[in-house]
Amino acid sequence: MNPNDIDELLNSEDSSPNEDTARYLAHIERKLYEEIAARKRLDSGVLFLVCQLGSVSLSWFLFTLQISISLIVATCIICALLPGLIDAGESFNFELSSERWELRHDKPLIALCKLGIGGVISWHSTRKISTAVVQTNLAIKDTYAEIRTAESLGKGFQFQGLELLLAVVVGLGLIAFNSLKNKGNSDV
Structure with missing residues (x-):
């Protein structure tokens, strides 16, 4: 059919x-x-x-x-x-x-x-992402806390003044060394 x-x-x-x-x-x-x-x-x-x-x-x-x-x-x-x-x-x-x-x-x-x-x-x-965001925020807060702690310790020691004093002493030492060296060469 x-x-x-x-x-x-x-x-x-x-x-x-x-x-x-x-x-x-x-x-x-x-x-x-x-x-x-x-x-x-x-x-x-x-x-x-x-x-x-x-x-x-x-x-x-x-x-x-x-x-x-x-x-x-x-x-x-x-x-x-x-x-x-x-x-x-x-x-x-x-x-x-x-x-x-x-x-x-x-x-x-x-x-x-x-x-x-x-x-x-x-x-x-979404829980994994939320956990990562929370952990990141906590790490940022901890980092800021460490920075603030380090800054507060640094104010007591005055690192910037100590560095300047050290640079002046080294500079004066180089000048004195060069002048001694030049005196020794002029005596000969």
Whole structure:
């Protein structure tokens, strides 16, 4: 049977399609829906992975651009939680009728897992950056404290006056040495 014969059987009003044709068309339709569902799952998985990797790399990228830490955390959390929020929104159903209302979620475990994984990944990546910023601030404060301590010790010894006195003594010593040397050469 060629494709034109199938079209003729379906388009003719007086003849009904035979069982084989109906079964074949049902098989094709089921296969198409299965492929669409598989592609949707694959797209969802790819989106999930891209968002998680994007969240981690985005946090470090924004950090190198010296963006505020609160903006880095907010951006990374939104990026990491996006697939879970999309999944929760797509499979969430609310039905209201005059008799009752119904709240359903087709795949709550998958949505919760995506939200949980996204939350953990964003928290982990931004925690490292936050820790690095806090440690850097503490190191800067310690360095300033050491500088202030060294400056306060230096005021008691007057290093600048001591250096000037040492330079004058060395200069006078060189002048005296040169004059002694010149006197010794003129006596000969």
